[in-house]
Every structure is written in structure tokens, then in C-alpha cells.
Amino acid sequence: MSVTKLNKTSEAARFMRPASEVMRLKRMGSGHPTRLSFLRILLRRLRSSDWQVDRPVWNVNANGVGHGVYRVKSDERTYSLVAFAHDLPDDMRSDRVIATAWDATFTLFDGDPTPDDIARLADNVPYQEAGRVSPKELTLARANRSVRLFKHVVDALSEGRQPDTNEINAVRYLMRTTAVYGSGKFGASDRADIAQRPELAAPFQVEMLTVWLIRAFTVDIVEHMAAEKGGARAVKLDRDTRRSLGVGNSTGLGMAPFIVRHPVLLNNWMIAREEALARVRAQMDADPDAILGLKDAHAAAILNAVAWHSEHPVQVRKLHDLRRDLDLIASQLDTFDWAVTLPWNELWLWGEKTLTYEGQEALLALMLEPHGALIDDLADHMGADEAACFRINGAMSVADLRGVLENDYAWALAIDFTTPENIARFWYVSEEKLEPRLGERATEDGATLEQPLCIARLVAELYVTVQDYDETKPVAALLLAHPEHRYALRRVQITKNHPYAEVHDNLIAANMLPVDLLRCKLAYFGASQFDPRSDRWVRINLFAGAPFPDEIKTECMG
């Protein structure tokens, strides 16, 4: 396609979906990974630039205990995953943040670690929260084996045969991470100190690199243990089987507050994806290669939906919707007239009329897939300089504030916070484990220590104050008289310039599902096979189907 045919932002603007449509929990909770997801951004960079990947250290014994180093190196920078493999008794294996030991622990080191660095890390990384890393480290992570599959694969390979396909398909990862910490946690490097590096400018790139290298480690360690056990009989994992394996991840409620606490970042993620969809819809005609690409992506989505299992009733229903919708899309593509003007928009409008939220958001991902040249530049705009948006504009008049509240927060002001079902829950931090939790206001103590996560209610309280306040005064005066509104007022000013900053729903309602917040964030990570274990706890898979370090340079993938 010629450059002149690529629609510019101004031409695409009329195809943007409004925040009132996009920022609803039900739709956010139906999000699918796209080519703008963070792991896809990482893989594109690793493939296209001069990064080389190797494993300079492998010091692991027959029981699978020891350490290895995986290195990603360019002319300018080196990043090294230092992996510690442990021998964990079964009864200590838990995915919760409250676990105290893991099958493997990791840190991403900024550079080439010296033996002294490795020794220092060996004294700290295995202890995770009770250890301490330094600004030379970018992440801290841990993973547990999928006991069933890990043992099966080691046993099979050690006996010279490939693992059973059904066993592989039932799990699709050898290990799952239970935390990947970055951004200065436990003494690691601050995000602000590395965000200027081009390869780390997009969100969560150090975390994604950590997980991608952990994936290589999970295969290396099963092959190592199989070789130790089976000797000359042992074989390596078939490369197609290996390719189908990702890294599992287990995530709880702790992830939900993040997207509420980072409104500018959330806005930038959303607006990039929405701009991408709008650009695709704004194309006057369809490129034949893009049509083929769409059909390939659809075929892959069907396979993914078949492989995707969950026992959670909500997700079972959504999977049913998704599979049905993917079939509807197949029928539509069989007969679709691509010769019409604005064919992608026609397809999208059909989808909006016909499909459930699951299907619509899946269609979005499919439509973006063949349009890398048109949309991949948007990945450069998904990070956020949050400090630049922190300062309050005290000169804004109370009248203007009232206008913003009535325009941008009409959805919040419409909620009746006097009914029990609309204030049924409260978010708090547990004293015992310092993890975020969600309590029942009517039956549990602690609501006086509520975290400020229900923005709708805080904004509604601000609105009550504003209605009785002199409209000609500046908000600086209002804040001096009412310091309790400072948090909400900062949000309102951010939202004025960031239309996709807020989740347009009541986050303390009785029927609110925390997993919807988790799914939204995990889809941006690039997670597949979202599998809720409860309404606030979920397992996913990262990098399944993606190239391994020894494959990434030799093949074309988006």
C-alpha cells in the first residue's frame, strides 16, 4: 500500500470509539491481545534490531539445582537474566503472593553480571521479598512448575520419547510465574532511570523480556533434567511442541488497582489501540495481502479458542460466545464484498451489530493483525510521563471544574451511592500480608480504611462540594478549604486531557468483577488463554506460539 493511502490521524478521528463505549468493565473484561500488546512490541524489536541472544552460564546439577544466565546483547546494551533453579518440596508450592519458596527465581541484570554479582544475587533473589536487589537489577521474578506437565515431560524425554500431546495441550506451559516485579520494587532500578532507552520506552518491556527468557529457561531445565535422568537415551523436545509452550502466569487482585492508579498510562494504552482500529476502519479500500493476513489471523484465533480452557462459569460462557462469534466471522468473511468503499469499516459495523463483546474485541485484534505498517508506530506512544501530569492547575475556576465533572464524569454522577448494592464492597490493604483485597462493607470491618479506588464515588463527593461553592473562585481555594478532594480533583484534571483515563464503572458495586480489570491489563501484556480461578484470581499464558531465542532471527512474524 502506498504511503498516501495510509490514513492520518485526522482522517481516522471520526472512526474512534468514544470512552463511554470503550471504558466499560464488561468490554474491558473482553479484551484480546493485539499486535500492540507489550510482548509483541518486544518481539518485533528483538527480531528487527541487532540483538543477539545466548546462554553464557549453565551451572545446574542432576537434581535441577543451580543457576544459568541468559544474555540479550546489542552493540550498546546487554541485559542478562540470572535464573536460580531450586528443589522445592511439593507442599511448599503455592501461586499466592504469600508463598515463601519457589521452583525457580530470577532477576534481569542490567549488563553482564560478574561472579561477584552472581554471588550477591544468589544471597537475595531466591528469597524474593525478603531479599534485596540493587539498581543494577531491572526485575525480580519467580516461577513454579506445572507439576503435572513438568514431570511428564522430563520422564518422557528421559525415556527417549516425546511427551503426550493431550498432556501438553491441557497445560501449555512448563512453569508459571507468580510475580514479576519491576519499577524499583525491592531496590531494583527505577523506571524513570531506564525509560529513556529506546528499547525500554514502551510499557513493561523489562518484564516482558524477563518472561521471554524465563520461557527459554523452562525448556532448558526439563531437557537438562531429562538428560541427567536418561543419559544417552534422552531426547530433546520436538521443536513444534516447544513452540506451542508459553510461560504460565498466576495473578491475583493486586494487579487490579494498578490500572486505576495509573490513569495517564491507561489512557495511552487505550488511545493507541483505538487509534489503530480507527486507522484500519478509515482505509478507503482493502489491500489483498491484508485480506489474506486477516484470514490467517482468524484461523489462528479459531485454534486458540479451541485450546483455551476454563472451568469458571463466567469464562465458560464467554468462551462459548467467542467460539460462536469466530464462526460468524468465518461465514461473514466467506461472502464479504471487499470492493465496497471503506470495507474494513463495513466489516467492523457488521461486527458491532452481530457479535458479543467477546467477538467484537476479538474482531478488533484480527483487523489490526495484518496492518503493521499502518499502526505499529503507535507502540511508541503507549508509555507515559506521569510526573508531567501530576501538578494541579489551581487557576481553573470552580465553574470550569463543574463543567468537566458534568461532561466527563456524567457516568459517575449518575450512580446512586446511597443504595447498598452500589457501595457493597471496599478496597483495602491487608495488614497481615500487605496485599490489596476487596471486602464486603456490610459484613467486614475496615471500611474506614478504604483505599481511594472507587473514583466514581470520590468524584461524586467532589461534585457535592462544588455545587455549594462560589463558582468564580479558583480550585486552589476550594482545595485549601477541602483538602479531602485533592486526590479526586487531580484525576478530574487529568481526565480533561486524557479521555480514556477512567474506567466508567462503579468499582465497589456488588456485581463488579475484578477479573474484568485483570483481563484488560493482561490483554495489553499480550496474555492468552485467560482462565479465572475465582472472580479475583486468574491464570494466563504468555508467549505461547512465539519464537524462541534460537528462532527469532530466522523467521518472519509480526
Add this chain to the structure above:
Amino acid sequence: MNTNPHDQTRGDSAPFFHGAEPAPLSCNEAASLCMKAARGAGMSWGMAEEAGFSASWLVSHGIDGPSYLRAHLERADGKAWEDLCPTITPATWRNAADHAVCPIILGATMCDYADLPQGPAPDAVIQLGPVSMPILLVPFLAELARKNALKITLVGADGTICIEDSAAWLDVAARSLTAQQLDLTLSVKAAQPHKSSVPTTSKSCTTAATIAALNTLAMRTTVPASEASRASAGSTLSDND
């Protein structure tokens, strides 16, 4: 509450340092811990965010902001807003009862008033009166000076500090503004646009005692365990699969 220093089971970013060993916090950890501690000491959430900003700005500029914040919070703990906030008139921003003003409230409010007539505009001279732990005011003034191209001067009994486009003033501030309380006057002149303040390459460490004290305040924002709370965290399904 479990206070075992090697309890790995707490999703806690505050490290367990001991005695006089240096306690380096990342800026993110300093901001997070200080915000929670400020909230625990009674600040509103929005003002507690400002406390986190001030303390972590100081850390990134080589000054132990968390320890100064701790000193201030221990004095201000439990006091009413009226006893900590300034009363704003064109020439004075003193507290109405002449108590020491909270440097976080003062700094944040000064930024709020940056473009208003009673605020720190060029040629303004503002009596601040007694200010608690005035080093904590500095990050706000530095940001204000950069944003509005101002030269801001703080005058106290012991000398003068001029916030301008170089790093030298910060060393002076670290020495002279770290008293528990100082009587200050602020004056403002127009200046050339500043470059953004350059953080020093080495961040400040804090102390184990400061972290413990801030943690104690921060823990006031948490909810004690109950059976219901334990039961609703996570899932009832086994993870050993």
C-alpha cells in the same frame, strides 16, 4: 500482626535494614512508603501523594527526604488541618494561629496558586512564618521555579537560599533548611527559563530507623486480618497442579 523480619509472605516493598547500615530505597519505594506514612499520619490521599513526591524528589537529588518527612510527620501527627495549613493573603501565608505550617501543604498549595494573584508571581514577597522541616518545601519550589521561570529566594534568620538554575544551591539547602522549624520569607523574581533540574547521579540512602518509623505510620492504613479477609483472597483451588 506478623513482624518477623524475614517473613517473606508480605507483599511489602519496604526492606528490612538493621542498625546503622545504609538503607538505599529506590525513588519508587521512597515515594510509595512516604505516601502511605503521610496518609497514616492523617493527610488526605491527595496530599499524601504530594508528600511522596517531595520525599522521592529529595532522594533523587541526594537528600534523605524520608528521614525529614518522618521528623515532620511525627510532629504533625494527629494535628488538625487548621493547625497545619497557611491562611493566604497577598503578603503573608502564615498559619492563622501562628503554628508551624506543614511544608507539604505549603508547597502543594504554593504550586496550586502559581498562576493566581496571591501566589508566588514575580516581585511577590510573602511572609511564610514558621515552617516545619522546611527542606520538604524545596521540591515544590524547584518545580515552580522551573515551570514559571522564576528565581525564588528563601530568607531565614540564618541566611538566604536562592533556587536557581544550578545545583550548588541544593547543597546549601541541605545544610540550612534541615532544621526542625524555621521562620521564612519567600521572594520571587522573574528569571530565564530553567533547564530541568538534574538529579544527582547518586541517590540518597535513608536509615533503618526511618524506614521502621514510616512503616509504623503506613501500617495505620491497613486492615487487620479476619477469617473473611483471608478466605476472599486468591482461590480455593490447589496450585500444586
